[in-house]
Amino acid sequence: MRIARWAVGGTVSEGFVVGENVIPFPERRTVADVLASGLEAAHGLHDAVAGGLRPDDAHVALAAVRLLAPLVPATIRDFVAFEEHVEGVSAAVDGKSEVVPEWYQAPTFYFTNPHTVIGTEDELSPPACERLDFELELAAVIGAGPSSTGANLRSNEADAHIFGYTIMNDWSARDIQSREMKVRLGPAKGKDFGTTLGPWIVTADELAPYVDPEGFLAVRAEVYVNGTLVGEDLVSNMGWTFAELVAYASRNSRVVPGDVLGSGTVGNGGCLAELWGRRGILEPRPLQRGDVVRMVVEGIGEIVNTVGEAVAASPVRAARKTSRARMR
Template sequence: MKWVTYEAGDGVRTGVLDGGSVRGLAAGTTLEGLLTTGGLTEAGEDAWRAPAEVHELAEVRLLAPLRRPPSVRDGLCFLDHLRGCYRALGRDVELAEVWSRSPAFYFANADAIVGPYDDVPISPGSTMFDLELELGAVIGRGGRDLHPDRAEEHIAGFTLYNDWTARDHQVVDMAQGIGMAKSKDSAITLGPALVTVDELEPYRRDGRLMLELSATVNGEELTRGTLAQMDWTFGELLAYISRGTDLTPGAVIGSGTVPGGCLLEHVDTPGLGDFKRWLRAGDVVSLSGVGLGETRQTVTQGIDVIPLRADG
């Protein structure tokens, strides 16, 4: 099933896509709640059999399928993305051995979730605003200390994930050395739907999903890639994340950026690569994935920075 969260004039509702229509459940039902109670499958059957309402898709506004997940972590499972960033920065692309020991991840801002067609303001004070093409896995069944061969059984479904990044703020974050902060704090796009695992089984090859993902800026393709390029699988990522801690239903785990799926790997800035520029107000950014749908968002001007001190 393809689960959506939407507005149709009488508040936020949850439902499933049926071609060009949405079959909605009763008011107050949320995907977060259904995942927590384990009622996703039964609720989906109810939506098909006896929906509380039905709307044409063109009549509703799609929101992020999970508007406030209990947690968001973002991995780095495509090491060629890291090599591409290093290359653009003029650094040695030979990765340290630590990158082959375990998949890296950081905790992202669950309060920064935006919908698949929402405008995205540039982070305050940023002149190097970037997109990142990713896939998000949503946990359906909780657990801890998961085995990498079975951890994917805990995934309820997948959604497109745009990890908007202020690259100039990231320089500060990395210099301070305690993790991603204001560079990753302003927006994370999820949507347009949470597509359940069973819907994507036709794209599984040799035990792995082979979904193709792509990103465009103003209609110009930035990159196209597949999950076959992942150096760390979702099973390995979830197993590592769950060591000694609980993964809870509704948690979102990002795959990391598909190689070439951010401007840092391309942008024409002194010392960098060959794309035209960083994002600016008016740019339209779209992500798409086979079986997952498409996001389409306009970048808008951000607010000015408020000085922290009178002299600064």
């Protein structure tokens, strides 16, 4: 089952993708409504809508619509769950290829901006930067689960809160990110200008055949720049399962329907920074205006974005220096 949001002209609709058509939810329901109802209710709604589809029913060809991001996220947590990615990027940052011991102790994530999410085929508006990069990821989308609070879940409970999955591109301005993280905080402005989600949400049961005996999703992920394959990996190379990521996110906290949890960047060229770190040079070159980034994940589909013109930012004043002996 696939769930999407789309636009025709200025009208936005939300519903199911059935074959090569899109069918709106009845009674003006939204993706948020469906996530809050849970996966079982969504299947019942899908069967009622798609099962009664007739040639004269109001539906639209998928090719005739512009797909939007498949949901308006409540929050976006982005993990760093691939050891190979951590090792390669560390070399790009400080010249030393390593995975710090703390990485193995627990899954680490940061929060990114749900207000700058774009969909497939949208043009990315990056900040003015020297090292624009992509990050190939798979993301879990949270729906209603057996725990009404979504707090302090165990991994076996957390799995039932995963409604489905979507492809995620965590766009990154590496030079801005590097400056920020020297202050031991972030990433912030090096990330929050854009995140692609799409092309739709594929429900968890559809991907069940790809789950390996250890609970990992053994789906292939690929990224292309201007038609050239740059990176490829199996999502099952994660250090933790998605259920474990959800459980950790809920620790002393909550996950709620509409939350998005990114896997973090896959290894083996899932981003340019990993390759820069391993090769010691900016090869392939950083992304530039007009570049087309295409990501493909087995069992889900693909997202495609073109890099647009950089947006010049207003200058930032340097901080004043103050005396620590100053009277308070």
